[in-house]
Amino acid sequence: MDFEDSDEGDEDWSKPVNDGDGSFCSNTRNSPKVSDLNFPKKISTDIEHPRTIIHIDMDCFYAQVEMIRNPSLRHVPLGIQQKHIIVTCNYPARAIGVTKLMTIKDAKTKCPSLIMVSGEDLTEYRKMSYKISEYLLKYTKKIERLGFDENFLDVSELVNSRVSKESPSQFSGHLYGIQDNKADLSGLKQCGCGCYQRIMLASNIAQEIRDGLYNDLGITCCAGISYNKLLAKLAGEKHKPNKQTTLLPEFTLQLLHSLPSTRNIPGIGYGMSKRLRVLDIDSVLDLYNYNQEKLITEFGQQTAKFLKDISAGIDHTPVVRYGLPQxxxxxxxxxxxxxxxxxxxxxxxxxxxxxxxxxxxxxxxxxxxxxxxxxxxxxxxxxxxxxxxxxxxxxxxxxxxxxxxxxxxxxxxxxxxxxxxxxxxxxxxxxxxxxxxxxxxxxxxxxxxxxxxxxxxxxxxxxxxxxxxxxxxxxxxxxxxxxxxxxxxxxxxxxxxxxxxxxxxxxxxxxxxxxxxxxxxxxxxxxxxxxxxxxxxxxxxxxxxxxxxxxxxxxxxxxxxxx
Ligand SMILES: [Mg+2]
Ligand SMILES: [Zn+2]
The missing domain is CATH 3.30.1490.100 (DNA polymerase, Y-family, little finger domain)
Known part of the structure; x- marks a missing residue:
């Protein structure tokens, strides 16, 4: 009998899908200023970045749910308690120095006025989480939930259907690598595959989604917009809370190589980072520059390729529609x-x-x-x-x-x-x-x-x-x-x-x-x-x-x- 969802060891590893995206423009710059932009010498006319992905991540999710249930908690420092630790806290609490995973004792020392709410019962969080996903379904059926408070959306179809009609002219929110996103972007040369327009439109869609979630459910979130899941997630982390960040292929390497540790890549766990450190690979840039053959010797063909790809921002994994819990x-x-x-x-x-x-x-x-x-x-x-x-x-x-x-x-x-x-x-x-x-x-x-x-x-x-x-x-x-x-x-x-x-x-x-x-x-x-x-x-x-x-x-x- 096949027992799915066994805790470990017998997972069914899916192979990367060769749907052609995930390539990147291999040109990076040190300066993010538009005026300094130095464009790829050769721009492919193939569709290199066919997908458009949005990653949505709720701000301090449990705390927000509690503040919606009890608005008097909004402007006081609030911590959500599970057993003896703070699992999350609102921004007033963070301003005073309370952090996630702090012990109650330490949190109380830092912030004596901290209000604590028990987060042991997940019912309300679960309900809100499903309401959020339900809302997102308006935009695409391709939604992948990640925990209670994160969702990947593959909005490629929506974008393709809208892009010709709407021809957007500006990005919403932050644009990674551009210091002032109000700056004149006319000098920003577009990737030949047309992803610039698609990703720009997706940034407007992300803004729409975030406005809608706030208006309908009273909840705020961050969004990352790019052409694969890895990059959408990493982009979204750049400006928090209640903000969104768009990453164009041009800036992929700049973002990845600014990450000080391979652990900053979601999915590179402790064990892997330790093995990488033995090879003197600390940062994502170290990994990117590391000799491929040596990496294969150490990890085998498949994992070496995975590591190399990820260090270059290549991620073909699809947004997997979720079903009922199994x-x-x-x-x-x-x-x-x-x-x-x-x-x-x-x-x-x-x-x-x-x-x-x-x-x-x-x-x-x-x-x-x-x-x-x-x-x-x-x-x-x-x-x-x-x-x-x-x-x-x-x-x-x-x-x-x-x-x-x-x-x-x-x-x-x-x-x-x-x-x-x-x-x-x-x-x-x-x-x-x-x-x-x-x-x-x-x-x-x-x-x-x-x-x-x-x-x-x-x-x-x-x-x-x-x-x-x-x-x-x-x-x-x-x-x-x-x-x-x-x-x-x-x-x-x-x-x-x-x-x-x-x-x-x-x-x-x-x-x-x-x-x-x-x-x-x-x-x-x-x-x-x-x-x-x-x-x-x-x-x-x-x-x-x-x-x-x-x-x-x-x-x-x-x-x-x-x-
Ligand atoms: Mg979150
Ligand atoms: Zn492109």
């Missing part, structure tokens, strides 16, 4: 769960949480999966092995869901989850668990009234329920994430794996900062609705995590953190 799960991490009573209590809580969302979703799951992570004994000390997760799964009898009283569903599922756990843990001997994940998958399609059905993708086929024979399947016991796969996953069809990796990293961040209690018993609760093609929630605040993971991992390696 799994709904919840997990928690623990300092040390070592008796069956505590485990039963935790499983009860997790199943309860996931079932609430299954009821909301409206479809019945056919498979239950339990994943655990054990501590391992190293030099007589218990050490978390972050790469070591173990799972068991079994079919769910559909008779459970026939009972209209949804409160009856929990007991048989908790029992089933415990029986799965017993297959992985011999509870008659000492054991130490640091994580439990409860996941429902293989959903049966029903006529749900849920908003998410609106996003039904052609690939979310109903699955058959014939397979009722009880079985268990061992998945990914001690699977390490390959960095090579990890980086590609970001831009491939399935970013899930990478986000799982980052998910672990956020916990490591907590440890590094010595956040006692971050792991509660504990850790940071993570809810997820994942999809073959995208992941709806794991990336709550990935941009920050990207910055922090590096150090935390080093810490774990050097200090061999002890429980």
């Amino acid at each position: 799994s709904i799960s919840d997990e928690d991490s623990y300092r040390d769960l070592n008796n069956i009573k505590d485990i039963e209590k935790e499983i009860d809580i997790l199943v309860d949480n996931v079932l609430k969302r299954v009821v909301e979703d409206g479809r019945n799951p056919q498979t239950l999966r339990v994943t655990i992570r054990k501590s391992i004994l190293k030099d007589d000390k218990l050490v978390i092995d972050y790469g070591n997760r173990e799972s068991r799964q079994c079919p769910l009898s559909q008779t459970i869901f026939n009972n209209k009283d949804t409160s009856t569903w929990k007991t048989p599922i908790v029992e089933l989850a415990i029986s799965l756990l017993n297959k992985m843990v011999d509870v008659t001997k000492p054991f130490h668990l640091t994580l439990i994940n409860i996941c429902f998958t293989k959903f049966l399609k029903t006529c749900s009234k849920d908003i998410s059905t609106f996003f039904s993708s052609p690939n979310s086929k109903p699955t058959n329920s014939e397979n009722d024979e009880f079985f268990t399947q061992r998945t990914s016991s001690s699977t390490k994430i390959s960095p090579a796969k990890g980086i590609e996953s970001f831009f491939a069809n399935n970013p899930t794996l990478n986000f799982h990796k980052e998910k672990r990293d956020i916990k490591a961040v907590g440890r590094q900062n010595g956040m006692v209690g971050f792991f509660k018993n504990g850790g940071k609760r993570k809810e997820s609705e994942s999809n073959k093609n995208n992941d709806d929630s794991k990336r709550a605040k990935l941009d920050t995590i990207f910055l922090l993971t590096h150090q935390s991992h080093q810490f774990l390696i050097h200090q061999n953190y002890k429980i």
